[in-house]
Amino acid sequence: MPRFLQPKKSTQHRVAAIALYRALLSRCSSAPLPDDDRVSLRNAIRNKFRRNRKIQSPYQLGLSFKAGYQTLDHLDASATGDATSTSILTRLVSQLPCALTRILPIKPRRETPPDPLKERLARLPPEKAVLNVRPYAQTSGPRHVPILASANGIPFLRLTKPQPPALSQVLHQRLERKTELFDTMVLLDNWWLPICQQEDKWDVLMNEQLKKREDTVRWTDAVRLSQSENREAYEKDLKKDRQITRKMQRIVDMETELALKEGQTIVRGRRRHPIRVIKPES
Structure with a gap:
């Protein structure tokens, strides 16, 4: 694991820790211990993993994994009837602090209450x-000339950056349709x-x-009717987009004309590498 990467953000570390945690909890259920000791051991495992979840020291992580695997070995051995491992677990549970x-x-x-609808x-x-x-007609500051843009054939005016969420929602709905x-x-x-034919x-x-x-009456009649309705809806949307595009282009032209009359320089593209620069006539 790279040193610059936190252990809790490493996939390998997380997989190993979660696998050990689940194995310890599952073995506690079948351990030949009294009910109180079994519950205490299960709580100790949960609390210990919760406390150590933010450890970043490789040395401390190594000790924690070593203790976990040793406990897992004793749980497996006690489940098979090993008296030594059972006595070790009993002694371990008796020595655990009450806080653990x-x-x-x-x-x-x-x-959390639902977020109120934003004004935008x-x-x-x-x-x-x-x-x-x-x-x-008049602006309180510099005039911002909008840019006519297209999102997969859907026209819109780019006014500000970042793009307003309301505009993104409208474009998403239009693209879905x-x-x-x-x-x-x-x-x-x-x-x-083909099926109806x-x-x-x-x-x-x-x-x-x-x-x-x-x-x-033929099967294909219903399909032909659906094709006609689909084509009409598609052409209706295209006609609407063309009308909106003309209106938007007229707005851009008028805003550009007003900005030039006010003595502004219009830059299209990045300021360092502009695509086009329109300067007012001197």
Whole structure:
């Protein structure tokens, strides 16, 4: 284990400690000891592991593991009828301090109240929505020109960093809907449509064998209807995104024009390595 890594954060150390802890507790149940001694030994194991959980010294850890494995050997030997190991365990339990063998009181679980809804997660009223209030005619400080960005084809205005949680929530919902429409389209085209086509062929064969009149309703009709509805919903979302993109681009252009009139220099990209620098006309 590297010296810079704390033992409690090492996977190997945690696995070894938890395995030893569980083995000691399981052996206590089958140890040929009186009930009081068995309970005292179990409590001592729990309290000792709880006290030593923050030890970082390799020397102290080595002593703790050595004592634990020796106790485990005596528990295994006593379970097989070894009188020497049983007497050692009995003498060990009698020498344990009372503070180590007592049962720790169970702390009541603190019920944390649910976090109140943050203001940034609440949806803004229509009169304060970004697309309805921008561009600002006047600002109290430097004008921050928004950036038109896209998240997997979903347009949005990047106003500040870090990104507000409300905007992340909206983008997540829009992406979920977009993914759901695409998955539905793939499922209809590659799964349900071939199955329904085979069902229609089977119905034709059965009608020919039974000399029945062919049914006008087909299995594929429902799939075709679902495909049409899915396509309409997808195209409706695309049309809405195009309209929002035009509106956002108009806001960016107007904000840029106002910022240049106010004598500001607009930097796109990082300040040290800008992609584009727009300076006001002198």
